[in-house]
Amino acid sequence: MQADITNALKTLNNGQLLLYPTDTVWGIGCDATNAEAVKKVYQLKQRNNSKALICLVKDFEMLKTYVPYLPPNLVEILNHTQKPTSIIYSHVKDFVPNLLAEDGSVAIRICKTEFCQALLSEFDKPIVSTSANISGEPTPKDFNEISPEILKGVDYVVNLQSTNTANAPSQLLKVHQNGCIEVIRP
Secondary structure, eight states, X not given: OHHHHHHHHHHHHXXXXXXXXXXXXXXXXXXXXXXXXXXXXXXXXXXXXXXXXXXXXXXXXXXXXXXXXXXXXXXXXXXXXXXXEEEEESSOOSOOGGGSOTTSOEEEEEOOSHHHHHHHHXXXXXXXXXXXXXXXSOOOSSGGGSOHXXXXXXXXXXXXXXXXXXXXXXXXXXXXXXXXXXXXXX
């Protein structure tokens, strides 16, 4: 796994695209603070750039670097949920504008898989995580379903093809200004 971490770090640091297993599905990733890299993700997915992308962070400490306020009830929810959960935050900082939704929000998930934890620890910045498919096409259930177009369009493919992912997108919640939490996708 260390060779994959090393190669993935080089890829991220060079503003390139990565194909890697997450806690949900195989994802296309890049440095979430690099506008050119984010642009490449939208181009590869043929996705409208008005649709925001999900980002992964290592833990609450990293999350607090990019999200100034975390409602106490949200921390409690995240500590007790078993399902991978992405949260849409309205007030974020240090993300590139083309990563954000039209309203300035972005979805962020604390990813707990061994590979992602190791990569995020060494990279020390958020990583984009969007499903490894062309926009509008079905999300691949495993590595073998990823289209040749996606495989050719990334700069590095993590060599963990046998890794089991959850095969489903994350639960999606939104934090409102008043601290209320809305379930967008259960």
